[in-house]
Amino acid sequence: MQIQVYNLHKSYLDGVGRRLHILRGLNFEVESGSTVAILGASGTGKSTFLHILGTLEAIDEGKLCLDGSDISIFSRxxxxxxxxxxxxxxxxFHQLLQDFTALENVMIPQLMKGSNSVVVxxxxxxxLQRVGLGERTMHKPxxxxxxxxxxVAIARALVNRPSVVLADEPTGNLDEDTSAxxxxxxLRLNQEYETTLIMITHNTGIASEMQFQHKMENGQLNLLPNV
Incomplete structure (x- = not known):
């Protein structure tokens, strides 16, 4: 998925009615199939930006085009x-449904689309086989x-063959070996499916494995030089 963001603004009202400006005229572009890491201090708007890309939050101002569609004007x-x-x-934190097996958790997004249950x-x-859980399909979280x-969460995210995968600190609670x-x-599934991957991380080592690294500062994304 090609992503183009122009002059994006996002703000919230705090508990006493003051407006907090989180994203300030942010611009961002990425070509289809690319891998992008977003770094930055906590509270700088990284997750807010990811939620906006995923149409979970609306914007105050600007333009957001995904594969040529201006999603900033979409209805709910x-x-x-x-x-x-x-x-x-x-x-x-995975967000898996605790009463369902690994297999059922992965099936749910396609079942919600009304797809044939056998195919799903x-x-x-x-x-699940591709992510190394072929022997754990009937286990609950x-x-x-x-x-x-x-x-399981990765398999669930990919089951609908999305154009873009948005990952918010997917290794944040894992040890070094498991993170690797x-x-x-x-990265393997990104290449196999040619899916754009955008990941928030605080780990500079993980960020270096991505094709592009950006840092969120003062409400804007700045492209970092490759090292």
Missing amino acids: DQAAKFRNEKVGFIFQ RENALDL AQLSGGEQQR QIMEIL
């Missing part, structure tokens, strides 16, 4: 349809390690 229903078909999310099951099993739960395994899976 249009945004939800676009999000379900084009965007995959991976969060730091085959797709989910294939993805509580029976899986943190790294295994994150692998998760990154290997993400």
